[in-house]
Amino acid sequence: MSLLDAEEITKRFAGISALDRVSLTVERGELVGLIGPNGAGKTTFFNCLLGMLRPEGGRVVFDGVDITRLPVYKRARLGFGRTFQRVELFTGTSVRDHLLVAERSRRGDGALWKDLLNMGGPTAEELARSEETLELLGLADFADKPVESLSLGRSRLLEVGRALMTDAKLLLLDEPSSGLDRRETASLAETLRQVQQDRGTAVLLVEHDVEMVQSFCARTYVLDFGVLIASGPTTEVMSDATVRSAYLGDVV
Amino acid sequence: MTDFVSYVIDGLPFGCVYALVAIGLVLTYKTAGVFNLALAVQSFLSAAVYYDLKARHDWPIVPALFVAVFVVGPVVGFILDRFLFRYLRSAPPVARLVCSLGLLVAGPEIVILWFGRTGSVNPPAITTNPDRQYHFLDYVVSQRELAIIVTTLLAVGGLMLLFRYSAIGLQMRAVVESPRMTELSGINADRVGSFAWMLSSVFAGLAGVLVAPLYVNVASQNFLFLLIAAVAAAAFGRLSSLPLTLLGGLLLGAAQGLLAAYLPSGSVLANGLRPGLPFAALFLLLLFWPGLRQRRETVDPLSGVDPPPPAPVATERSRALTIATRVFALVAIGVGSFFVFFQLDSYWLLIVTQGVVYATIFLSITVITGMGGQLSLCQATFAGVGGFTTAQLVDRYSDMPVLLTIVIGALLAAVVGGLLAIPALRLGGIYMSLATLAFAFMFNAVLVPLDWVSGGFVPLRVPRPVVGPVDFASDKAFLMLCIVVLAAVSVLVIFVRKGTTGRYLAALRASEPAAASIGINPARARVTALALSAGIAGLGGGMLVTLHGRANTVFFEPLFGLFFVVIVVTLGARSVQGAITAGLAFMLFPEFLDAVGLSASYQFIFFGLGALTFARHPEGIIEFQTRKSLTFIQGLLDRRKGPPATSAPGSPSPPGGDGAAGTRQEEPVR
Numbered sequence: 001m002s003l004l005d006a007e008e009i010t011k012r013f014a015g016i017s018a019l020d021r022v023s024l025t026v027e028r029g030e031l032v033g034l035i036g037p038n039g040a041g042k043t044t045f046f047n048c049l050l051g052m053l054r055p056e057g058g059r060v061v062f063d064g065v066d067i068t069r070l071p072v073y074k075r076a077r078l079g080f081g082r083t084f085q086r087v088e089l090f091t092g093t094s095v096r097d098h099l100l101v102a103e104r105s106r107r108g109d110g111a112l113w114k115d116l117l118n119m120g121g122p123t124a125e126e127l128a129r130s131e132e133t134l135e136l137l138g139l140a141d142f143a144d145k146p147v148e149s150l151s152l153g154r155s156r157l158l159e160v161g162r163a164l165m166t167d168a169k170l171l172l173l174d175e176p177s178s179g180l181d182r183r184e185t186a187s188l189a190e191t192l193r194q195v196q197q198d199r200g201t202a203v204l205l206v207e208h209d210v211e212m213v214q215s216f217c218a219r220t221y222v223l224d225f226g227v228l229i230a231s232g233p234t235t236e237v238m239s240d241a242t243v244r245s246a247y248l249g250d251v252v
Numbered sequence: 253m254t255d256f257v258s259y260v261i262d263g264l265p266f267g268c269v270y271a272l273v274a275i276g277l278v279l280t281y282k283t284a285g286v287f288n289l290a291l292a293v294q295s296f297l298s299a300a301v302y303y304d305l306k307a308r309h310d311w312p313i314v315p316a317l318f319v320a321v322f323v324v325g326p327v328v329g330f331i332l333d334r335f336l337f338r339y340l341r342s343a344p345p346v347a348r349l350v351c352s353l354g355l356l357v358a359g360p361e362i363v364i365l366w367f368g369r370t371g372s373v374n375p376p377a378i379t380t381n382p383d384r385q386y387h388f389l390d391y392v393v394s395q396r397e398l399a400i401i402v403t404t405l406l407a408v409g410g411l412m413l414l415f416r417y418s419a420i421g422l423q424m425r426a427v428v429e430s431p432r433m434t435e436l437s438g439i440n441a442d443r444v445g446s447f448a449w450m451l452s453s454v455f456a457g458l459a460g461v462l463v464a465p466l467y468v469n470v471a472s473q474n475f476l477f478l479l480i481a482a483v484a485a486a487a488f489g490r491l492s493s494l495p496l497t498l499l500g501g502l503l504l505g506a507a508q509g510l511l512a513a514y515l516p517s518g519s520v521l522a523n524g525l526r527p528g529l530p531f532a533a534l535f536l537l538l539l540f541w542p543g544l545r546q547r548r549e550t551v552d553p554l555s556g557v558d559p560p561p562p563a564p565v566a567t568e569r570s571r572a573l574t575i576a577t578r579v580f581a582l583v584a585i586g587v588g589s590f591f592v593f594f595q596l597d598s599y600w601l602l603i604v605t606q607g608v609v610y611a612t613i614f615l616s617i618t619v620i621t622g623m624g625g626q627l628s629l630c631q632a633t634f635a636g637v638g639g640f641t642t643a644q645l646v647d648r649y650s651d652m653p654v655l656l657t658i659v660i661g662a663l664l665a666a667v668v669g670g671l672l673a674i675p676a677l678r679l680g681g682i683y684m685s686l687a688t689l690a691f692a693f694m695f696n697a698v699l700v701p702l703d704w705v706s707g708g709f710v711p712l713r714v715p716r717p718v719v720g721p722v723d724f725a726s727d728k729a730f731l732m733l734c735i736v737v738l739a740a741v742s743v744l745v746i747f748v749r750k751g752t753t754g755r756y757l758a759a760l761r762a763s764e765p766a767a768a769s770i771g772i773n774p775a776r777a778r779v780t781a782l783a784l785s786a787g788i789a790g791l792g793g794g795m796l797v798t799l800h801g802r803a804n805t806v807f808f809e810p811l812f813g814l815f816f817v818v819i820v821v822t823l824g825a826r827s828v829q830g831a832i833t834a835g836l837a838f839m840l841f842p843e844f845l846d847a848v849g850l851s852a853s854y855q856f857i858f859f860g861l862g863a864l865t866f867a868r869h870p871e872g873i874i875e876f877q878t879r880k881s882l883t884f885i886q887g888l889l890d891r892r893k894g895p896p897a898t899s900a901p902g903s904p905s906p907p908g909g910d911g912a913a914g915t916r917q918e919e920p921v922r
Contacts, residue, residue, distance in 0.1 A: 052765070076771035088766035090759045101755045102770040110752025112780055116744055120751020159766075166770050 003028045003063055003202050004170055009048050010057035011041075011226075018044045019226045021058065026170060029200045033217035033234060035207055037247055040223040042206045043085075046174055049204075050082060051075050063169065077108070081163025081201075082172040087155045089147045096143040098158055099130035102165035133161045136198055137191060153184040157191060164195065170202045171195075177209040185209065189216050210247075214238060222246065254390050259513040260506040265397045265466065266481075267505020268404035270530075271498045272459035273482035274489065275408065276452040281491050282428045283448035285345070286337050287682050289352040292479035293359030294328050294453050295460030296472050299375065300367040302461045303470050306376045317378055321457040329453025333446045340867050341431075345681050346627050347867040350821055353629075356479075357818045358860025360472035361853045367470070375464035378403070382465065400462045407458060408498055411451075415494075424448055476811075480693055481530035483686060487537040504533055528697030535690035538683055539675045573886055589735075593728060601727050603839045608734040609799055611835025613792030614820045615741050615828065616785040621817065622825035623754055624781035625761035627685040630672075630692035631789045631816050636808030637665040638790025640705050643712035643803035654717035658794030662787045669786020673779040692810035700805050711802040734795060741788055742828045753780055815856065822862035824872025833874050 004026040011019040019041050026032045036042050047053040049060055051072045059068040067075050076082075090098055100122045104110055107126075114120050122130075134140040137157045142150065150158060156176050163171055173192075177185040189212055195201060207213045213220055213234065220237045222230040224246040230237050237243055273291055280288045302320035305311040311319075332355075340348050382396035393401075415421040423444045426434040431441040459482075460475060467474050481504055488500025508529050515526060525532070592604050613635050620628045641661035645652055676687035700706050716725045717733070724730045748754050756777045759767040764774055797803040819838055824830020842852040862873065869876045 050769075072765070072768040073771050073773045076769050080769075082769045084766065084769075088763040088769075090762040090766065092762060093755075093758060097755070101759050101772075104752050104755065105771040108771075110756065112748070112753055112784065115748045115751030115753050118747040118751070120747065120753065120755075162766075162770055 001064060002026060003030075004049075004204070005061040006045075006049060006058065007061070008058040009045065009055045009060070011044055011048055011053060011055045017226055019048065019055070022223065022226070022228050023058075024204075024221055024228075024231075026202050026204050028169070029196065029202050030219065031196060031203045031205070031217045033205045033207060033213035033220040034223065035210060035213055035220060036223035039225075040246075041226040042223055043174070044226075045223065046172060046206050049172065050080065076105075076166060079167060079169035080172065081160075081166055081168025081170065083156060083159040083163065083174055083176060085174040085178055087152065087159060089150075089155060089158065091148060092146070094144050094146055095139055095150070095158055096130055096134070098147065098162050099133055099165045100126055102162045103129055106166045130165065133164055136164075136195060137161045152179050153188060156180070156188060160192070160195065164199060164201065168201060170204060173203060173205045173207075175206060175208055177207060177212050185212055186215075192216065210238070255513070256510070258391050259509045261391055261393060261397075261509070262512070263505040263507065263509020264502060265400040265505070266463075266508055267502040268400050269459040269463040269466075269478060269501075270481040270485045270504055271501025272404055272407065272455045272462070273478055274485035274497045274501050275411065275494060276455035276459070277482055277486045278489060278491055278494065278497055279448050279452040279455070280337075281486075283424060283431075284333070284337055284445050285341070286348045286352060287345075287491075287686075288332075288452070289349070289479065290332070290355035290359055291452070291456040291482070292356055292472075292475045293363065294325065294456040295463070295478060296360055296470075296475040297328060297363050297460070298324055298457030299460035299464040299470050299475070300363055300372070303372055303375050303464065304367065307372075307374075313376075313378060313380065317461065320461055321454060325454040325457035326450035328457075329450040330446055332453070333449035336864065337449070338442065338445065343867040346625065346685075347870065349627055349682050349685055350817075350866040351864050353627075353814060354818055354822075354860045354863030354866070356476075356860075357815055357863070358857045360475075361856045361860075364472065364853070369471075370469075372470040373468060375467070375470050377465040378461060396465055403458065403462060407455065408494070411455075412494065420444065420447055477527075477530070480534060480689070483689075484530050484534035484537060487534060487541060487686070490541075504530060507533070525698055528694055531690050531693035531697055535687065535694050538687045538690060573882065573889065577882065592731070598727055601731060603843060604836070605727065605731045605734055605799055606796075607836040607839035608731065608738050609792055609795045609835070610838050611832040612734070612738050612741050612795060613789050614816060614831040614834045614838075615738075615745050616787075616789035616792065617817060617820040618745055618825055618828060618831045619748070619788060620781055620785035621821065622827070622830070623749055623757045623761075624778060624785070625757070626778065626781070627682075627817065628688045628782065628785065629685055629817060630688040630695070630810070630813050631785070632808050632810065632813035633692040633695045634665045634669055634786040634789035635793030635796065636695070636700070636805075637668050637786070638662050638793035639797040639803050639808060640700075640712075640793075641665075641790070642794040643707065643714050643797050644704070646714050647707065647712045653719070654715060654798060655719060658717075658791060658798065661794040662791035665790025665793070666783045666787030669789075670779055670783035672786075673782035674775075676782075689810075689814075692813045696805075696808075696810050700808075706803065706805050711804045712797075713802050714797045715801070716798060730799065734799070737791070737795060738832070741791065742832070745788075745828055748784065753777065753784075757781055815859070818863045819859045820872075821866050822859050822873060824874035824876075826871045827875050829878075830872050830874045 002025040004024070006022070006024045008021040008023055009019050010017070010021055022041070022045055024032075024034070024045075034042055034045070044053065048055045051067070051070060055068070059066055061067070062075070062078055062080065065078060067078065070078075090101070093101075103126045104122075110120065131140070131143075134143050137160065139154065139157060139161065142154065147155065147158065160171065160173075176188060176192075180188065192203065193216070196203060205213060205217055217234050219232065220234040221228060222237060222240075222243050229246060230240045230243050273295060276291050276294075277288060280286050298320045301324050302316055305316035305319060306313065336351065337348065340351060377396045377399065379395050379399045382394065382399070384395045386393050386395065386398060415425060423434065423439050424447070426437075426439065427441050427444045427448075431445070434444070435441045459478065463474070463478055464470050482501070485500035485504055486497055488503070489495075489497030508526075511526055511529055592601070596604065613631065616631050616634065617628075620626050620631075638658070638661035641664050642654070642657045645657035645660060646654060672688070672691055676684045701708070706712070716723070716730055718724065722729065724733050756767070756772050759770075759772060760774055760777055768774060793808065796807055800807075820831060820834045823834040823837060841855050841858070845852055845854050865873065871879075
């Protein structure tokens with residue numbers, strides 16, 4: 001059984017078909033890419049997986065559970081982690097706080113009465129776990145810095161870390177390379193590889209940057225105009241004629 | 253049947269003016285994203301100007317009407333847009349709502365300064381012979397009513413033609429879709445926005461002039477009532493459709509006419525329900541009207557193109573400075589308490605005690621607005637739930653300890669808050685604020701007059717508590733108790749802020765999608781916040797009735813709920829100090845005004861206008877000034893230690909500031 005099994009997702013906006021029976025699977029611990037030119041439906045598909053949009057047809061099965069109709073936060077509790085194309089951090093808190101709040105959410109034991117008895121603060125165990133993640137991502141030096149002071153690359157890493165704290169089995173990364181230069185992209189890819197080795201987290205990477213997908217993903221799906229036009233091992237997909245024409249335009 | 257129709261006709265003039273103001277609301281909400289509660293003030297102002305010109309200066313009808321509606325209206329609308337709301341476009345919806353709330357609180361008092369609070373009886377109509385009767389079939393309509401109906405139909409018809417056939421109408425429809433997209437096609441969206449504001453203001457002014465003669469005098473509370481009825485009509489129109497909005501206004505007017513005729517006039521409930529109808533209608537519409545369900549805030553499709561707003565300056569403070577400020581605070585509290593307990597007479601003691609009790613109530617706003625980022629406009633009502641419960645319990649079970657009844661009152665208020673939050677939060681954003689507003693007025697109009705709530709005409713008496721050997725009957729002892737309660741609640745609020753709930757709320761406030769993506773349930777966190785907040789307000793309400801020895805309905809009027817928010821937000825909604833300062837200021841500021849010879853109503857003006865700073869300094873004046881001075885002191889300390897080795901990595905520099913200056917200097921050379 002696959003970790004993520006999206007079956008024939010269909011989404012229409014005012015009669016225009018944004019996604020037409022798109023299917024995709026991700027196995028445990030696998031690194032999968034999803035590419036496509038602008039307007040191909042990548043983000044729409046992503047939002048259907050995450051529950052930000054409700055597809056008209058098809059279903060999403062995650063770890064054996066049908067999650068097609070679950071709200072976002074319930075999917076997160078099942079092990080869906082994500083990052084945002086435009087970084088979404090909790091302004092006004094520190095780097096460590098981000099990990100701690102995610103950790104508390106994973107444990108789910110934040111009753112109000114505990115707060116009222118001043119038992120709502122981070123426990124030693126939570127601090128230790130957040131420390132581990134900080135080390136893994138190389139953010140330990142910034143632990144007590146306010147997030148506003150982080151560079152974009154580190155902010156992206158922090159988003160990854162926040163998702164990891166919830167014990168995400170699958171990380172959905174929404175164009176992580178956007179806004180980063182080549183060196184930063186390479187170092188992000190390197191850290192992600194380490195995360196994958198260390199935690200065994202599967203990754204679904206929605207990307208614009210073909211190079212990053214090539215270096216990172218074993219398997220790739222290609223979307224164009226809401227239809228899957230190719231899928232398979234990344235190297236094969238990249239040499240596929242239809243993919244080339246979708247990206248570069250038909251050479252007449 | 254004839255009766256039925258004539259009752260409907262009786263209600264129509266009211267329905268028409270509701271519709272006019274509602275259309276004004278929809279215009280600015282759709283084009284500028286501002287839900288302009290200040291329309292009540294704009295209506296009031298136009299009505300006052302018309303009264304002044306027509307009745308006091310004997311102007312003829314036409315010029316008076318022209319100046320009141322078509323000069324004053326657009327000018328006010330233009331000023332509001334040009335000098336205030338235009339700068340708030342990228343501000344969060346709550347910030348915009350706070351600004352219009354500030355205007356709603358300050359505005360009427362400003363108008364009254366010029367117009368006078370009394371002496372405006374028999375407002376003139378806009379026709380020469382308003383009492384003349386016209387007969388249509390079996391029905392009788394007065395000229396006054398007919399004028400209102402005809403004017404409304406003309407105004408709405410004209411607006412629809414404007415939208416459909418004029419260039420500015422097309423541009424306005426485009427701006428509704430996306431102001432930035434419109435600008436890209438070469439249209440000045442600011443100008444279109446100003447026009448919408450002016451138009452909206454004309455509609456409000458027209459409604460004000462039309463509605464004034466339906467009442468005995470020109471008084472600000474009539475216009476507040478008008479506003480809330482209009483909000484109900486606008487909600488019926490889903491805050492977007494003009495025809496539906498018109499229909500909503502007319503239906504509400506008709507329902508009011510029917511209710512006035514058919515409800516038996518004997519029962520207290522009927523008497524309360526009649527004026528309470530618009531509030532109840534708004535509340536029910538917000539909860540059950542399908543068009544409003546799951547509505548997201550209007551979002552510009554190009555908004556993602558904007559650079560993110562500049563991050564607040566992150567400061568790191570040295571430990572020594574933090575300790576120093578805490579010691580200073582303790583010393584100040586110690587000296588202050590000595591002064592209060594040993595130097596003040598009973599009058600000032602009462603003032604200070606009230607301030608301490610209000611500070612407790614205001615901490616509820618720290619929870620819901622400061623921590624939760626939501627604007628609740630019914631905190632005075634929650635306090636009322638607590639206060640009335642205390643009074644009722646003490647009245648019925650005289651052997652029940654007073655402190656226990658206060659706690660029960662607080663718990664009941666928390667339950668009410670939680671129940672209100674469940675449907676209201678599903679709506680989110682400004683709808684939650686509107687639902688609390690409707691609830692506050694509905695509670696006041698329908699429930700408060702009932703015997704089993706307020707005790708009817710004579711306020712219920714509440715004795716001071718006796719705990720074991722300690723009798724809190726003396727004012728000093730009771731002040732002590734109030735301080736202990738305030739301290740306890742403050743500590744609880746700080747615990748909650750540091751704990752899970754506070755951290756979840758902080759995450760939600762910063763980014764709801766990100767918070768949900770790590771498994772935080774937004775609705776649950778917010779229901780918890782509103783229930784906790786209502787509980788704190790209820791506790792404060794119980795203390796308040798115990799302090800005064802009776803449960804006066806005046807303490808918990810909905811207007812206070814609005815003012816509470818305004819004063820806390822002005823002084824600081826994020827911190828406990830902010831709430832405590834606000835509580836003391838609420839009591840001491842009128843005394844100060846009195847000492848310098850100003851009327852106490854200036855307090856509404858000062859704090860109402862103060863709330864306008866919320867968009868720029870959501871942390872409030874106290875927090876902002878504290879941070880500024882502490883940063884300054886920190887700077888001095890750092891300088892004495894020598895220059896810092898490296899500048900902070902995130903030290904904000906104006907993006908491209910230097911570069912732009914450089915380019916400008918180079919240009920003349922070329």
